[in-house]
Amino acid sequence: MLVSASNQVAPMLAKAVEGVPAPDSVAGGLSYEPKWDGFRGIAYVDGSGDPGGVEIGSRGSKPLTRYFPELTAALAEQLDVACVLDGEIVVRTGEPGSERLDWEALSQRIHPAASRVTRLAAETPAIFVAFDLLALGDEDLAARPFAERRQALESLSSRLTHPLHVSRTTDDVETARRWLVEFEGAGLDGVVAKPLASPYAPGKRVMLKTKHHRTADVVLIGYRVHKSGSGVGSLLLGLYDADGELRGVGGASAFSDKRRQELVDELEPYVERDESGEAVKGETDRSRFSASKDVSYVRLRPERVLEVRYDQMEGMRFRHTVQFDRWRPDREPRSCTFEQLDRPVAYDLSKVLS
Incomplete structure (x- = not known):
């Protein structure tokens, strides 16, 4: 070579x-x-x-x-x-x-x-x-x-x-x-x-x-339609901050074709709808990486909790796309806060580079 x-x-x-x-x-x-x-x-x-x-x-x-x-x-x-x-x-x-x-x-x-x-x-x-x-x-x-x-x-x-x-x-x-x-x-x-x-x-x-690898219990706040136009492409996740505000923290994806279709029916009862009965759409923040992408999503009532696997946080968001682990029907959405997250002990980068 x-x-x-x-x-x-x-x-x-x-x-x-x-x-x-x-x-x-x-x-x-x-x-x-x-x-x-x-x-x-x-x-x-x-x-x-x-x-x-x-x-x-x-x-x-x-x-x-x-x-x-x-x-x-x-x-x-x-x-x-x-x-x-x-x-x-x-x-x-x-x-x-x-x-x-x-x-x-x-x-x-x-x-x-x-x-x-x-x-x-x-x-x-x-x-x-x-x-x-x-x-x-x-x-x-x-x-x-x-x-x-x-x-x-x-x-x-x-x-x-x-x-x-x-x-x-x-x-x-x-x-x-x-x-x-x-x-x-x-x-x-x-x-x-x-x-x-x-x-x-x-x-x-x-x-x-x-x-x-860590786990966290998060609130389901919406989903994006798969790029094929059919099924759930990714689940949008949130956590409650100290003021009680629900903040978006990232998404979970990597579902099989079969599971993407199943999720549409499974999440249907939680879809927010306007007075005419149409599903309410939201938009996530744009960045230069998503400037030309569809950032719309179907809004869901924040009533379902799921457990996800993640590696690390970047500020108030998951650093990478997280992995769906399981539903948590035993958890109240309001109990899913940032306080549960495991934060690493600070370590000086200069010591790593030396």
């Missing part, structure tokens, strides 16, 4: 597992590292010292280069050798000693206006955390075992200073399990275990990821 900016590769992926796996569970052993919660990016650096010779591709093949000029400048300045780095783009916020990853600030960096891109690069500068090296000079490293690629990355890291970092690793599973708990307080997403003997496998789930 020739790795270059003109022949971009799809990032290697990870499959979810329960608990941090033991090192002897995979032939050749495992290396553990934090799971960064940002934009996956593969940086192609030509070594010329010119930011124009740097490209950053994303997991979804969307070019990220223009949105992070501070990173292209740093990559060009600090790396005088052609290389291809696999890593994560993150933004950190907070006061020194209490910094953490900020997904919202990172998502704001994707903006069509060049003037906005320039301003945000100064106001909320990004960090690139490298965790793999796919090519160095004229040498393609992708076919080599991860242990050799990591060694080459560590040798290259002597050239790097902020905002370029190399993700820390450990071969001790107990340390990795401690990271899973501690690093969440800095906004990280879990722990990744990488087979030391494996070559780089674009688009394949070779790595193993362990993420945080």
Whole structure:
């Protein structure tokens, strides 16, 4: 596999597992590292010292280069050798000693206006955390075992200073399990275990990821119709705040075709209707990611409670789409408040990066 900016590769992926796996569970052993919660990016650096010779591709093949000029400048300045780095783009916020990853600030960096891109690069500068090296000079490293690629990355890291970092690793599973708990307080997403003997496998789930999983009882406030035009696409969820106001906190999706149709009939008795008997529609807030999408939904009377599985919160909302677990007919909707949510103990991001 020739790795270059003109022949971009799809990032290697990870499959979810329960608990941090033991090192002897995979032939050749495992290396553990934090799971960064940002934009996956593969940086192609030509070594010329010119930011124009740097490209950053994303997991979804969307070019990220223009949105992070501070990173292209740093990559060009600090790396005088052609290389291809696999890593994560993150933004950190907070006061020194209490910094953490900020997904919202990172998502704001994707903006069509060049003037906005320039301003945000100064106001909320990004960090690139490298965790793999796919090519160095004229040498393609992708076919080599991860242990050799990591060694080459560590040798290259002597050239790097902020905002370029190399993700820390450990071969001790107990340390990795401690990271899973501690690093969440800095906004990280879990722990990744990488087979030391494996070559780089674009688009394949070779790595193993362990993420945080919790449950919460939430109020059903509506549903979106599936994009096919038939059935329930996602359930919209809410929690009561300290003032007794019901606030939207996210959605649950990933239902089978059969279940989507069943839910329409199951939820029919709870649909809010106007005086003419028509279903009342609502709209969720728009963002630049949903500017062209249908954000309407069918409003439901807040009378049903369900239990969901989630990984983490981002402000007052679930960070990712949550998973439906079960209905909770034993719970009163008003008892579903933010107080039930498990919040991680704060941990300084600088300690993770050091």
